[in-house]
Amino acid sequence: xxxxxxxxxxxxxxxxxxxxxxxxxxxxxxxxxxxxxxxxxxxxxxxxxxxxxxxxxxxxxxxxxxxxxxxxxxxxxxxxxxxxxxxxxxxxxxxxxxxxxxxxxxxxxxxxxxxxxxxxxxxxxxxxxxxxxxxxxxxxxxxxxxxxxxxxxxxxxxxxxxxxxxxxxxxxxxxxxxxxxxxxxxxxxxxxxxxxxxxxxxxxxxxxxxxxxxxxxxxxxxxxxxxxxxxxxxxxxxxxxxxxxxxxxxxxxxxxxxxxxxxxxxxxxxxxx
Amino acid sequence: xxxxxxxxxxxxxxxxxxxxxxxxxxxxxxxxxxxxxxxxxxxxxxxxxxxxxxxxxxxxxxxxxxxxxxxxxxxxxxxxxxxxxxxxxxxxxxxxxxxxxxxxxxxxxxxxxxxxxxxxxxxxxxxxxxxxxxxxxxxxxxxxxxxxxxxxxxxxxxxxxxxxxxxxxxxxxxxxxxxxxxxxxxxxxxxxxxxxxxxxxxxxxxxxxxxxxxxxxxxxxxxxxxxxxxxxxxxxxxxxxxxxxxxxxx
Numbered sequence: 001x002x003x004x005x006x007x008x009x010x011x012x013x014x015x016x017x018x019x020x021x022x023x024x025x026x027x028x029x030x031x032x033x034x035x036x037x038x039x040x041x042x043x044x045x046x047x048x049x050x051x052x053x054x055x056x057x058x059x060x061x062x063x064x065x066x067x068x069x070x071x072x073x074x075x076x077x078x079x080x081x082x083x084x085x086x087x088x089x090x091x092x093x094x095x096x097x098x099x100x101x102x103x104x105x106x107x108x109x110x111x112x113x114x115x116x117x118x119x120x121x122x123x124x125x126x127x128x129x130x131x132x133x134x135x136x137x138x139x140x141x142x143x144x145x146x147x148x149x150x151x152x153x154x155x156x157x158x159x160x161x162x163x164x165x166x167x168x169x170x171x172x173x174x175x176x177x178x179x180x181x182x183x184x185x186x187x188x189x190x191x192x193x194x195x196x197x198x199x200x201x202x203x204x205x206x207x208x209x210x211x212x213x214x215x216x217x218x219x220x221x222x223x224x225x226x227x228x229x230x231x232x233x234x235x236x237x238x239x240x241x242x243x244x245x246x247x248x249x250x251x252x253x254x255x256x257x258x259x260x261x262x263x264x265x266x267x268x269x270x271x272x273x
Numbered sequence: 274x275x276x277x278x279x280x281x282x283x284x285x286x287x288x289x290x291x292x293x294x295x296x297x298x299x300x301x302x303x304x305x306x307x308x309x310x311x312x313x314x315x316x317x318x319x320x321x322x323x324x325x326x327x328x329x330x331x332x333x334x335x336x337x338x339x340x341x342x343x344x345x346x347x348x349x350x351x352x353x354x355x356x357x358x359x360x361x362x363x364x365x366x367x368x369x370x371x372x373x374x375x376x377x378x379x380x381x382x383x384x385x386x387x388x389x390x391x392x393x394x395x396x397x398x399x400x401x402x403x404x405x406x407x408x409x410x411x412x413x414x415x416x417x418x419x420x421x422x423x424x425x426x427x428x429x430x431x432x433x434x435x436x437x438x439x440x441x442x443x444x445x446x447x448x449x450x451x452x453x454x455x456x457x458x459x460x461x462x463x464x465x466x467x468x469x470x471x472x473x474x475x476x477x478x479x480x481x482x483x484x485x486x487x488x489x490x491x492x493x494x495x496x497x498x499x500x501x502x503x504x505x506x507x508x509x510x511x512x513x514x515x516x517x518x519x520x521x522x523x
Contacts, residue, residue, distance in 0.1 A: 021360060029364030036369075051388060105277065108285035120460070120505040124467040124479070125498035128486050132307060132494065204376070211380045212468055223380065230384055242381040249376035 053236050061236040062243065075244065077220035081138065081213075082206045085145025090198060092146070093153020101161040111158065119151040123209045124216070131217045140217040141210065148209045149202045156201065160194030193261070200257040207249055309492035317496035318503075327481070334470065334477040335504060337394065338462045341401035345458050348402065349409025350451060357417050367414065374407035379465055383472045392474050400469035405462055409454040416450025452520045456513055463505040467497075 037055055044054035065071045100110040126147045130140040164187065172186040214223025222241050229237035293311055300310040321327045352370060356363040382403045390396040420443065428438040470479025478497050485493030 024361050025364035026368075027364075028361050029369050032365040032369055105280050105284055108281040109288045113285050113289055116506075117502065120463070120502045121498060122464040122467045122501050124464075124471065125482070125494075125501065128482060128494050129498065131486070132489075132491050207376070208379045211378045215380055216471075226380060226384065233388075235385075235388060238381065238384055242378060242385075245378050245381075246373060246376045250372045253372075253376075 050233055050235055053239065058236055058239045058243070061240045065240055065244070071225070074220060074222055074225050077138075078210055078214065078222045081141045081145060081218075081221055082203070082210050084142045085149055085206055085210070086199060086202045088142070088146040089149035089153050089202065090195070093150045093198070094157045094195075096150075097154050097157035097161060100158070110154065115151050115154045118147065119155075121147075123148040124212055127213045127217050130213075136217050136219060138218065138220065141213040141221065141223075144213040144217065145206055145209050149206060152201050152205065153198050156194050156198040157191070160191045164190055196257070196261050200253070200261060203252065203257070204249060207245055211245070306489040306491050309495060313492045314495040314499070317492045318499050321478075321481075321496055321500045330477050330481050331500065331504070333394075334466050334479070337397050337401060337469075337477065338459075338466050341398050341405060342455065342458045342462050344398070344402045345405035345462075346409050346451065346455050348406050349454060349458075350413050352406070352410050353413035353417055356414075366410075371407060371410055371414070374403070375411070377403070379404045379468055383468055386469075387472045394474065397466075397469045397474055397477070401462060401465060404465050404469075405458040408457050408461060412454035412457060413447065413450050416447050419450075420446055448520050452517050456509075456517070459508060459513060460505070463501050463508075467501070 040052075041054050041056075044052050049057070096110050096114065100107045123144060127140070127144040130143045134140045134143065168186060168190070169182070172182045176182055210221065211223040211226060214221035215227050216223075218224050222245065225241055226238060229235070229241070296308070297311050300308045305313075321331050352366055356366045379400070382400045386396040386400045386403075390399060424446065425438070425442055428442040432438055466477070467479040467482060470477040471483050474480055478500060482494055482497040485491075485497070
């Protein structure tokens with residue numbers, strides 16, 4: 001942290017105060033977590049365990065989860081659905097955004113008709129329709145995730161294409177007449193931050209869609225576990241699945257996407273929906 | 274220029290027409306429970322807004338969405354103001370509450386609400402508020418971060434009255450962010466209204482949809498999906514757009 005050091009040299013007192021402030025804030029946050037767990041434990045003593053089990057039984061079930069092969073398989077299945085959905089939606093969304101960019105006559109069709117329609121269509125609606133069309137199947141789940149994520153990809157890639165640096169493109173045009181070469185060497189690298197922004201947003205949204213889709217239209221995945229747990233009134237399993245998802249989504253965003261995006265940094269690239 | 278605009282329009286509307294035509298052709302070959310004809314879906318859609326019994330369901334969903342969006346915006350704003358007023362709580366709101374709410378799966382809320390509160394309107398509103406609050410919270414937190422500090426200092430030099438400077442400076446500066454929080458929450462609310470209603474209650478569009486799905490009444494499933502698109506667009510054009518114009522002029 002070179003900037004913090006130079007700040008400390010010039011204004012030791014201010015930097016010190018900021019540091020104390022940050023430490024206090026972190027302490028408060030950790031105390032809050034403890035208070036939350038204590039409140040959960042306290043409340044769980046007053047209600048029957050099928051309404052809210054305490055932290056200890058849930059932790060025990062979590063341990064059981066990690067040591068059982070079948071449960072791992074469901075988690076991996078969910079991850080596969082999500083990655084497939086993200087990949088498909090990124091390809092389709094980028095293709096549509098590129099088509100509208102390079103053939104402006106399609107612009108209204110893509111940005112004025114298709115994208116708002118997809119954007120206002122409910123994910124559960126897609127899931128139930130997909131069940132009608134394809135039956136209860138992995139394909140149904142991947143289809144629902146892809147359709148829900150596609151408008152996010154269109155909107156983000158459009159943003160990226162519209163902020164392309166005109167001067168950079170002119171310079172590229174002066175170097176080569178080969179448009180494909182220009183596209184690969186100049187356009188694609190400038191779009192990279194927006195691809196990351198798309199993936200980051202998609203990842204957060206896809207977990208929620210995936211669970212709903214698997215719950216109603218899947219035979220595998222964590223959403224399917226939800227379905228089983230709900231039928232067996234196994235609220236401990238429900239809480240375990242929720243805890244795993246929160247931990248996984250948070251960790252991925254914090255330790256994978258945030259550093260990656262900071263590297264590709266472009267301040268406006270994180271503009272979400 | 275006008276010729277190109279015309280071509281753009283023609284292609285966009287032509288595409289919509291082609292989609293409906295393709296749907297109609299498909300529906301003639303496929304059985305009704307798989308692909309009902311556009312005409313049947315349109316009449317079912319109309320009945321969702323015209324038949325009193327079905328209109329009650331549509332209105333129930335709309336009322337829940339409106340109540341939840343308002344509650345979530347107020348709650349999000351309240352949570353975002355806390356670290357602004359007491360900086361010590363910054364870590365609590367930013368690093369604990371926000372990521373927790375933001376990564377909590379929406380189906381999880383729906384199932385938990387059903388177990389905790391049974392089947393009631395309150396359960397549905399709880400689920401919707403729980404899902405929407407993080408979106409509002411993140412937007413308003415962002416707004417508070419972007420506040421013009423010089424303007425606030427100027428305000429402080431004019432009055433020692435903190436409440437006065439908060440109301441006259443911070444609130445107006447924050448309004449666009451509250452507005453966009455409202456807009457985002459509204460957009461998501463209609464989509465997740467179905468999820469919330471699939472579990473808890475015996476009224477609303479989500480309930481209708483699940484009922485239709487069980488008896489393979491595909492026309493009703495399609496119609497509910499389109500009803501949501503229509504209601505969403507209507508609310509945006511009739512309420513949110515005028516409201517944001519009002520905020521922008523201030």
